[in-house]
Amino acid sequence: MTPRATPRRLALALAILGGATGSAFLLAAAVGPAGGIHASWEIVRDLRLPRAALAALVGGALGVSGAAFQALLRNPLACPYLLGVSGGGAFGAVLAILLGLPDLIPGLPLLPVVAFTGCLGAIALIHAVARRRGHLLAHDLLLAGVVANSFFLAAMSVLQYLAAPYEASRILHWTLGAVRPDSVPLPATTLLVLAAAAALYFDAGRLNLLAVGDETAAMLGVDVTRVRRRAFVAASLLTGAAVAVSGPIGFVGLFVPHALRAVLGPDHRVLLPACLLGGAAFLVVADTAARAAFGPYEIPVGVLTAVVGAPVFVVLLARRERRLPEGTAP
């Protein structure tokens, strides 16, 4: 049984996970292709550190938004990509590739900008479909999001089908999910991720109550619809930022919150900051492995997280199953 959330516990969690993130950065800076560790300072400064920084940003954003979606949808299986925000981003990215936008003006990050615009469109669409008589219920949001996701993926397949071979392979590479620090507006992304994470943290205590139930939260003084809308927009912006700069990288948003919840307990006032740092450390290590562990080849980190994440998650679920006491009614 985990002890309850206190400022001390938050500080302890942040210290440990901050140390883990720092170590992950050291690892990313030291490890080169094929596991070699020799590199000039220029390579560390210009290639490895920016890439680690972007991986940390994406991993942190996915960790926090996964935890928030699980609470605001009241569904422990929710992940940042469940609601079609990423689908909107993918549609935007594919459109940008088909229109040749990435190479249109050198140095201008048009692909992430268009992909992020797709995410914003998806957020507005999902919200408009899900709201009913001024209310925003978890299952309406879930239904609207799942439908929006399949719609965007279908639209994306149409574009993919029409694409020429070169563009099709580029689209495929994008959809595998990889950390590519070139042509990414790193400062703007950092600002967006930190602002959205802070907005979610503002509602951390209320997310605890939403996880219990709408009626309970309302009777404890929470404006359920407003908090759910705020948290949905903030978590979606985090997802959108991550997808726009790196494509969809799976399992981070599912695995990191579950693993940290098992250790730290479900209180979002501790869990959300922990997921920011934990997700960052996780993806920096995963990305370093993806570029260094497979000889001369580099595999997309999205492939690695999916291949490694699924079995690890199964182990996590199995352990939880064993922890249940005897005679527990479902």
Add this chain to the structure above:
Amino acid sequence: MTDAATGAAAAPSATPAPAGPSAPPALEFRGVELGYGPQSVLRDLDLRLAAGEMLGVLGPNGSGKTTLVRGAFGLLAPRAGAALLQGRELCRIGRREAARAIAVVPQEGTPIFPFTVLETVLMGRAPRLTPFAFEGAEDLRAAEAALAAVDATGLAGRDLAELSGGERQRVIIARALAQEAPILLCDEPTAHLDLRHAAAIFALLRRLRDRRGLAVLAVTHDVNLAALYCDRLILLAGGTVIAAGPPREVLRADLLARAFGATVRVESRADGTPYVVPEREAEPAPAPPPPPSPPLLPPPDRLR
């Protein structure tokens, strides 16, 4: 008809209030109409809940009992009439302030994440916390006192999902007590509980009324427990109050037949408290016994 109701002079009411005669009732409905969308669920609802009074709300399924609780918390604004908390209009009061005055024990499932009993009870302090804040020593004291009041101190470290129905309901009541609100609204607090645990919950609510002077409103299907423990009962049917008063005036066979459409007999205990005995429904026509069918398996003793 909205402004006139608010400004009306406080008419002397026939219902006896245990508190001082000048104190406004903790909670009052005056000709309230409540509903969702185009549908109106409750009409012409008059209700007074005085400080230190325990009121039972009875009525058939779908008679608007849960709607009444939502209206009494101000979650649902009245379409007509006025819902007042200590004389102030409920729907004009901020939700957090309302949650410091009114604690609700809702009917709802368990959280999706493994919150402990202590964490659950501490959630009752949410209406008093600022954003970003953690519960302090005073909140912890209130939660521990609430757990002690429902005799659940030993459960503090347990996962809420592990508890039995009776334990869980006591913990949810403790969460409401941790709100330190003078009014307690319970929506079917004994649903799914067995005889002993249902009686224990009513005894607990009565203790809270006696020792702490809480105003308790309990919506319930347990007519006999309500008669035993409540000061007054109101009976809802067809979207409005058809009877209100002390148990012996409300639990009458004719009124119960009208509200529930059920055949019952009402008896009286030695102290005059009524109790309701269901009668066996008359069968339309006795069905002929089915012809004996040959057993699919031989009797057990022949299986050896």
